[in-house]
Amino acid sequence: MPLTQEEIKGLTKKAWEIRKAIVETTFTCGGSHIGGSLSQTDVLVALYYKYLTIDPARPDWEDRDRFILSKGHGGIGWASVLGDKGYFDKALLKNFNKTGSPFGMHLDSLKVKGCDASTGSLGHGLAIAVGLAVGARLTKRNFRTYVMMGDGELCEGTVWEAAILAGHHKLDNLTAFIDRNNLMIDGLTEQITTLEPIDAKFKAFGWETLTIDGHDFAAIGEAVEKARASKGKPFVIICRTVKGKCVDLMEGQAQWHYGGLNSDLRDQALTCIDKYYAELLG
């Protein structure tokens, strides 16, 4: 069923809050992977506030859907969502990056409730997700496994090993997202090493594919519904996104892969985000 206008409005407001939380935490923690955290936000919000079957009070519930952030550097964005969902007291995010804090830039599954797998080294998440999806089948559980990869991450050969496996095992309980923001640390992906055609590559490996606007909740919702209905094939949703989304000075800027904010930049970023959503919500 498509998302209602009311639901889209609710998710939009939530994404607004999360983006502001990312900026605030980036300010307090001294530096974070803010660009990619802002590009992935809408997909994470759609999943955590609408589609995932989860219970933050029972983070180890065996039948919960699993989510793996294979682009683990988006940890500050993921933690902002998990804290808001109530997996932990979000006031703890004030200690993000601080000595002894459970929260480093790349989330640790043994320390952060709701983090289904430790990630950070690129190219690992899809294979872990394949293991979870096969595990669900072997244990006769109905949970679904979702994994989000960065686009630059697709350079890693292990992604394609795991993609072959997912296709071979016809893992229709597995959905992958590609946060296609076109940038890696050193610049444009297509200038550094050609990734396109991403959809044709996955198709050739036995996947269903769909390319959407990764900031459009209606499109994200429709894609997730299609992925859930897929039979006999894993499903990849290629999300066209903007690195640094909603913050003018960061949008499409490779140097905002990672950065710190002083109070001026923070205020500027928050103003940008508020302006964007005020216009969007009318």
Add this chain to the structure above:
Amino acid sequence: MAEGMTWSVTDGDKLTQAEVYGEVLSQLGDTYPDLVALTADLASSTKIGRFGKKYPQRFINVGIAENSMFGMAAGLALAGLRPVVSTFAAFASLRSAEQVRTDICYQNLNVKIISTHAGISFGQAGSTHHCTEDIAVMRSFANMTVIVPADGLETGNAVAAAMEWPGPVYIRIGRGFEPPVNKTKDYGYEIGKAITMRDGHDVTIIACGVGVLQAVRAAEVLDRQGLSARVINMHTIKPIDREVIIQAVKDTRRIITVEDHNIMGGLGSAVAEVIVESGKACAFRKLGVPDCYSIVGYPEDLYHFYKFDADGIVGTVSELMRLEIEEDEDWEDEA
């Protein structure tokens, strides 16, 4: 004894370590319905395929893709299963070191890795298929337990014990048949508890894997020469049995380690760490592959070439016996 420790293999002393492993694993499949086995196109070489024949639904051959296999094993463990993974030692510890470390050990997952063709046991294949680094690599991963069984029967014991041991475990075995050192499997095998194969007071030979048999043979030769050698089977490299090492230093003041591994980073280094931290002095030699890429050849010839067979051990003992070791009257007083 845990239920999983119950296994039996006919003529286990006549089989390769891998053959015993394959048989024992397929028996453990009954005890552990959550056991799922993975390999990367080495079902027959590692013998994990025997489990697959018995439990095809719980057996995954990923093709030649070790890195994804270890990531997948992490995912299976996160789904509540008990993955057992087999490939050659070189691929488990070198190619897939990051997956083993980051996906499995960092998350302290219940994944058991049984690697075969370790050391220079596949001597003819050349250094791409040798692995004289895996003990060093694996013991540097926090949460990892590292086991080097001495023979087939001990491999069965180690695999069964690993099922009841929490967290990731790395068991490394050889390729072909090596004569057994144990006549029966019932000798009280426990992870982390070294086995004194023979007592002695002149020198202690601490060995693992194929080194144990060589050490036992050396001790027999030394006995005929009037020298009393203690032989310790240090099958668990991590966590290492510190008490046995310190007692050996105290009793014999001469220690030799023997392993089919680079002399840097493996059993010898692990024993050396314990000795140095104890503050007790002793004469010490490490036998193994002397920090080089091995020449090609049959394993038994290579063990001889690199002087970690019985002859080599006897020669090293003779050398140590020529050293003057000062009496230590105040052993208990030292730090």
